[in-house]
Amino acid sequence: METLPLEPWTGESATEVIRASLQAGRDVVSANKGPVAHALDDLxxxxxxxxxxxxxxxxxxxxxxxxxxxxxTLPAAGITEISGLFNSTSNVVLDALAEGVSLSDAIAQAVSEGIAETDPSFDLDGLDAAVKLSALCAAVWGRRLPLENVEVEPVDESVRARAVAARESGGRLVSMGTISLVDGAPANARVRLADIKPENMFYPLRGASLGLCIKSELLCPVSVMSHRPTVKDTAYGLLSDILSMARGSYPTRGTRLAYDAG
Amino acid sequence: METLPLEPWTGESATEVIRASLQAGRDVVSANKGPVAHALDDLxxxxxxxxxxxxxxxxxxxxxxxxxxxxxTLPAAGITEISGLFNSTSNVVLDALAEGVSLSDAIAQAVSEGIAETDPSFDLDGLDAAVKLSALCAAVWGRRLPLENVEVEPVDESVRARAVAARESGGRLVSMGTISLVDGAPANARVRLADIKPENMFYPLRGASLGLCIKSELLCPVSVMSHRPTVKDTAYGLLSDILSMARGSYPTRGTRLAYDAG
Known part of the structure; x- marks a missing residue:
C-alpha cells in the first residue's frame, strides 16, 4: 500500500517505490495520482x-x-469527455470569496474545517486538478497528458469580484476540470473557473464534495458524486482495491484501466 | 434477452420466461424489474x-x-439506505404542475416529449418507483419487499398547489423513493413527494433524468445520475450486461447482486 506525498511534476518518489514493489512480485494499492499520470503504461x-x-x-x-x-460499469461506451469538480479546496475557497471574505480568511477557514492543507497553493493554482486530469487521461484513454498541456486558471484574490457577482446573479463560481478525446488524442484539457447555475449538476456540491460527469458515444451523460468525503473515504478506496484483488477482479480486456494480471 | 412489459404485482409473465430460459441453459439479460423484485433468489x-x-x-x-x-465498486461498504428519483414521468408532470399547467395538459406534454406513456397511471401512482425499490432491496440486501409494504404518495391534481408553492419558495416538488435497512430488514420504504431546494443533490435532475444516492457504513454518500436518458440508454444497459458476460465477470462472492455462475 502506497500513500506517499505527491510530487506533481514527476510522480516521484512514489513511482519508484511502486515499480520496486511490482518487480518484487508484490501487489500494489496506491492512493497516489502522480504515478498514474506519469507512468501508468510502465507500471x-x-x-x-x-x-x-x-x-x-x-x-x-x-x-x-x-x-x-x-x-x-461502462464497457465499450466510448468515453469522449470527462468534466468535474476535482479539487475541494478551490471550491470551498471560492464559496467563501463569494461571501465577501478575503482570500487569506477563506484559506484559514478551509484549513480549520480540515479541507485545505496549511499551504494550499498546489490546490489553488489548479495543479492538483491538472494532475487528476492527467491521471484520468492515462487510465481511461491510455494517453499521456503532460501537465504543461493543461490550461489552468488559479483561484486568487483577483477572482473575488467574479465569485461575488456569480453569487449575486444566483450562480456559483467553481473550479472545473475538463478533458475530451478528439480524434483519439486528449484535447481541451483545462481547469477553469465557471459560473454555474442551480440547474447545473455540480451546483449542489459544497464543502469537500466532489463529482464528475462522463460523456460517451453510447450512453447519455452519467455523473457520480461523493458528498462531503473525509480521509476515511480515501481509506475506503484503498480497502475497495484490496477487496477487488481478493475476489479476483477480472482482467480488463479491451479496456485501458487498472490492470489485474490475475 | 428479455424485455417483456411489466406486470408489477406478480412479475409475470417475464419471470416464467426467464425461468424457462435459465432452465434450458441459456444466459439471460433482462430489462425487467418485476422478476428482480418478485423472484430474484429463485432465478x-x-x-x-x-x-x-x-x-x-x-x-x-x-x-x-x-x-x-x-x-x-462498493465492496463491503455496508449499504444502509438508497434514495432517489426513480420515475421521470412523475417528476416531469410535477415540474409542469408547478408552472400552473393542469394535470391533463402536464401529462399530454410529457407524452409528447416521449417521456410518459399514453396511460401514465402506473408511473403517477408511485407503483413504478415502488417496484424499483423492491428490486433494489432484493438485489442489494437479498430481502423481499412486498409492494404493499411501500408507502406511496401519488401525483394527482390535488398536489398542484404544493408544486406551485415549492417553486415559488425557490424549491421543487419531486417524487422521491427511499428505502433503508434497519436491523437487517427493509424499512422506511416509501415513494413520497418532497420539496427540495437547489442545495439538494437531486435538484438539477430535470426531464427524463434519474439518479440515486447510496448511503453506507464505510463510505460517505455516493450518488450516480443519468442526464436525460432515452430508450437508447436502456439498450446500452442490455449491451453492458452482454459485455459483462462476455468478459467473464467474476462471481459475486460476498455480495448479493447479479450473479454470474461462470
Whole structure:
C-alpha cells in the first residue's frame, strides 16, 4: 500500500517505490495520482510481467468509484469527455470569496474545517486538478497528458469580484476540470473557473464534495458524486482495491484501466 | 434477452420466461424489474444450478450503472439506505404542475416529449418507483419487499398547489423513493413527494433524468445520475450486461447482486 506525498511534476518518489514493489512480485494499492499520470503504461506492463496487480481507486476523488466505475460499469461506451469538480479546496475557497471574505480568511477557514492543507497553493493554482486530469487521461484513454498541456486558471484574490457577482446573479463560481478525446488524442484539457447555475449538476456540491460527469458515444451523460468525503473515504478506496484483488477482479480486456494480471 | 412489459404485482409473465430460459441453459439479460423484485433468489439459484448468468442492469434507471455500481465498486461498504428519483414521468408532470399547467395538459406534454406513456397511471401512482425499490432491496440486501409494504404518495391534481408553492419558495416538488435497512430488514420504504431546494443533490435532475444516492457504513454518500436518458440508454444497459458476460465477470462472492455462475 502506497500513500506517499505527491510530487506533481514527476510522480516521484512514489513511482519508484511502486515499480520496486511490482518487480518484487508484490501487489500494489496506491492512493497516489502522480504515478498514474506519469507512468501508468510502465507500471501496468510491470504488473503483467510479474503476475501481480496495481490498483489506484483513491487516486482521484478519494473513495468515490471513478476508475472502477469506468472499468466495470461502462464497457465499450466510448468515453469522449470527462468534466468535474476535482479539487475541494478551490471550491470551498471560492464559496467563501463569494461571501465577501478575503482570500487569506477563506484559506484559514478551509484549513480549520480540515479541507485545505496549511499551504494550499498546489490546490489553488489548479495543479492538483491538472494532475487528476492527467491521471484520468492515462487510465481511461491510455494517453499521456503532460501537465504543461493543461490550461489552468488559479483561484486568487483577483477572482473575488467574479465569485461575488456569480453569487449575486444566483450562480456559483467553481473550479472545473475538463478533458475530451478528439480524434483519439486528449484535447481541451483545462481547469477553469465557471459560473454555474442551480440547474447545473455540480451546483449542489459544497464543502469537500466532489463529482464528475462522463460523456460517451453510447450512453447519455452519467455523473457520480461523493458528498462531503473525509480521509476515511480515501481509506475506503484503498480497502475497495484490496477487496477487488481478493475476489479476483477480472482482467480488463479491451479496456485501458487498472490492470489485474490475475 | 428479455424485455417483456411489466406486470408489477406478480412479475409475470417475464419471470416464467426467464425461468424457462435459465432452465434450458441459456444466459439471460433482462430489462425487467418485476422478476428482480418478485423472484430474484429463485432465478439466481436456477442460474447457478444451470451454470449460466442472469443480469439486469437496465431494470432500474435505464442504462445508468446501478447494480453494477454496487456490485463492482462498493465492496463491503455496508449499504444502509438508497434514495432517489426513480420515475421521470412523475417528476416531469410535477415540474409542469408547478408552472400552473393542469394535470391533463402536464401529462399530454410529457407524452409528447416521449417521456410518459399514453396511460401514465402506473408511473403517477408511485407503483413504478415502488417496484424499483423492491428490486433494489432484493438485489442489494437479498430481502423481499412486498409492494404493499411501500408507502406511496401519488401525483394527482390535488398536489398542484404544493408544486406551485415549492417553486415559488425557490424549491421543487419531486417524487422521491427511499428505502433503508434497519436491523437487517427493509424499512422506511416509501415513494413520497418532497420539496427540495437547489442545495439538494437531486435538484438539477430535470426531464427524463434519474439518479440515486447510496448511503453506507464505510463510505460517505455516493450518488450516480443519468442526464436525460432515452430508450437508447436502456439498450446500452442490455449491451453492458452482454459485455459483462462476455468478459467473464467474476462471481459475486460476498455480495448479493447479479450473479454470474461462470
Amino acid at each position: 501496468r506492463s510491470l504488473a503483467v510481467r510479474h503476475g501481480v496487480s496495481y490498483r489506484f481507486e483513491s487516486a482521484v476523488a478519494d473513495g468515490l468509484p471513478v476508475f472502477n466505475l469506468i472499468e466495470h | 439466481r439459484s436456477l442460474a447457478v444450478r444451470h451454470g449460466v448468468s442472469y443480469r439486469f442492469e437496465s431494470a432500474v434507471a435505464d442504462g445508468l450503472p446501478v447494480f453494477n455500481l454496487i456490485e463492482h
